[in-house]
Amino acid sequence: MREYSTLGGTCWWTSRCTRPLASILAGxxxxxxxxxxxxxxxxxxxxxxxxxxxxxAAGHGGHSIAALTEVLSGEASTGARCSSS
Structure with a gap:
């Protein structure tokens, strides 16, 4: 699993990009x-x-939004792949 928690930066639409995914989901x-x-x-x-x-659910709750790339590419720690339907 890649380490995304140290990535910084800001997004043009929100400051949520640097918040942990679990925090974003809680909102x-x-x-x-x-x-x-x-x-x-x-x-x-x-x-x-x-x-x-x-x-x-794949264990990225403490990572930044950049970790979504692993889920989208099917490299998440659970090994689940996105459906193509």
């Missing part, structure tokens, strides 16, 4: 509740939240 429920309260469709972010859940 997903709040984001959904806030969207429902404001009557805003948040279904567009569900694929990202699913990817975050898979990454955390």
């Amino acid at each position: 997903a429920a709040h984001d959904k509740a806030l969207g429902e309260e404001a009557n805003v469709d948040t279904t567009w972010i569900e694929p990202l939240n699913d990817l975050l859940r898979r990454a955390v």
Whole structure:
């Protein structure tokens, strides 16, 4: 498994890029509740939240968002590959 926790930097859309994946995922429920309260469709972010859940389950919870590349490429510690369907 590659070490991503030491990667720094910022993203143009959010500071979440340098936060651990588990922390980003923890905010997903709040984001959904806030969207429902404001009557805003948040279904567009569900694929990202699913990817975050898979990454955390594969042991990347303490890593930065850069670790999602391993999940996307199928190199996650569980050996699971993304489906092509």
